[in-house]
Amino acid sequence: MSLHIKAQTNEIAETVLLPGDPLRAKWIAETYFENPKCYNDVRNMFGYTGTYKGKKVSVQGTGMGLPSFSIYAHELINDYGAKKLIRVGSAGSMQKDIELRDVVLAMSASTNSAINRNRFDGGDFAPTASFNLFQKAVEAAKSRSIQIKAGNVLSSDLFYTDQKDDYKKWAAYNVLCVEMEAAALYSIAAKFGVEALAILTISDSLVTGEVTSAEDRETTFSKMIDIALDVI
Ligand SMILES: O=P(O)(O)O[C@H]1O[C@H](CO)[C@@H](O)[C@H]1O
Ligand SMILES: O=c1cc[nH]c(=O)[nH]1
16 A cells, blocks of 8 residues: 555556546546456545456556656655556647647656656756657557557646737647647656656647547547557
8 A cells, every 4th residue: 555545456457557637547448448347546536456358457547747647657666666657638729730639748748847857956857758658559459450649748837828829830840739648657657667658639729729538538548458459
């Protein structure tokens, strides 16, 4: 048992899917896993373990933002021995050719968070996906005929920015979309020598103003889950 997760050590798999939304975690477990068992409800941040095509796999909600995410990733790795962490999140498109429900693989994650500046005494660490997981995800998407986009994403501390055009400076450098956790995932995975990948579904567009509903974000972003489960 850790501070935020009440599972016994062997109740969590080495591969863990990580949605921000704990109810997306519940949906993933109940929709995709064989014999899902809930191992965590501390803070209602649900975690489940089951099997997928016979392989043991877990899914753990992380909450929103780099600090919340970092707590769960740290404990999963250090207290439960997680070795492959795959974020399955929603994101806002910054590019006009990236549309609602498109799937984006985050090769790297820029951030406006100060977490890594603090860690590296003002230096800029470049949070990067694991090549092995990235390559497997590309192959999985191809074999399922799922179109993907891949590139740099922004992990932001702010969901609501002061100016609605703030995203444009990132978009001008070909950042594909904004979410709030991937930079923490890639940084923590690098520190502890485990594999990590963020697979994102576009839930809204900063370019067009289109949005999907909260229910859509909870229970319908299935292409990224299919890819994630092919990779484990
Ligand atoms: O859908 P999730 O995985 O929570 O991801 C995105 O959605 C939340 C904001 O609505 C942030 O956590 C952001 O990263
Ligand atoms: O962090 C996020 C997630 C989805 N959409 C956004 O605009 N931002």
